[in-house]
Amino acid sequence: MILTCPNCETQYFADESTIGESGRTVKCAACDHSWFVGPEGQTQGEKGPIAGAHEAYREKVRQRRLKASRSAAVMAWVVVGCLFGASIAGGVIFRDRVVEAWPQSAATFKAVGLDVNRFGLEFLDTEAERYFEGTTPILEITGQVENVSGRERASPYVRVLLLDEGGDTIGESFAPITPEQIPPGRTATFSTRVENPPFEAFELELQFATESEASQANRSVANARQTSESPAAGGVD
Numbered sequence: 001m002i003l004t005c006p007n008c009e010t011q012y013f014a015d016e017s018t019i020g021e022s023g024r025t026v027k028c029a030a031c032d033h034s035w036f037v038g039p040e041g042q043t044q045g046e047k048g049p050i051a052g053a054h055e056a057y058r059e060k061v062r063q064r065r066l067k068a069s070r071s072a073a074v075m076a077w078v079v080v081g082c083l084f085g086a087s088i089a090g091g092v093i094f095r096d097r098v099v100e101a102w103p104q105s106a107a108t109f110k111a112v113g114l115d116v117n118r119f120g121l122e123f124l125d126t127e128a129e130r131y132f133e134g135t136t137p138i139l140e141i142t143g144q145v146e147n148v149s150g151r152e153r154a155s156p157y158v159r160v161l162l163l164d165e166g167g168d169t170i171g172e173s174f175a176p177i178t179p180e181q182i183p184p185g186r187t188a189t190f191s192t193r194v195e196n197p198p199f200e201a202f203e204l205e206l207q208f209a210t211e212s213e214a215s216q217a218n219r220s221v222a223n224a225r226q227t228s229e230s231p232a233a234g235g236v237d
Helices: 053-093 095-101 103-111 211-229
Strands: 002-004 011-013 024-027 034-037 043-045 048-050 121-133 136-147 157-163 169-178 187-195 203-209
Touching: 121 203, 136 157, 136 169, 136 203, 157 187, 157 211, 169 211, 203 211
Parallel strands: none
Antiparallel strands: 002 011, 024 034, 034 043, 043 048, 121 136, 136 187, 157 169, 157 203, 169 187
16 A cells, blocks of 8 residues: 655555554654554544545645646636737737728727728828809819828728818818829829818818718718708698
8 A cells, every 4th residue: 555644745655464454653754753544544643534645646636637727728818818919919900901891990990099091092292272263262172192002002082171260070072083093102193173162161181081982972962952952842822
């Protein structure tokens, strides 16, 4: 049988015949601790009966397995955390591609203070000129855009917002960009005319917009004009 010292856990191999049927007291050669060993390897010390050597060995095996299981679980969480962190980092680094594929995500990036450029374009020199064409006041906006991405881009529209002194939008216009495809590193031009611009227009803000966004905005303006110009319905006396 295997005897384990309850004080220092030193193990000994002993013949069952040396213990006898009634058991005997043994002494540890390592720490001089004495304890009573029963006929089947059961030990009894100052704190009462404790498990025998075989049970102690099995308990150690269980503890090692439990420790290994916990280590594996921790490692799994570390791997998952690293993958999650890498996904977030990739989303931040390639956020322009993410927003291009999923435009709704632009608001999320903006909320956390990250700029996004889903069109891969940037405005260069822009000019705004006011003049009269006959008696009609005209505001003409011209400029250039540059493809700052590494691939060819389809030309979007330029949204021109007219802002009052308080920064509120009081007018809007859309301009196409020429040519329709912009190679990487190349520039393109745009131009738009606003007839009878609001007198309160204090500054301009330029944005990029898709063709569908421009079409939807133009339809909304056309519907608003049609509603305002149509005569009020009424009964006939």
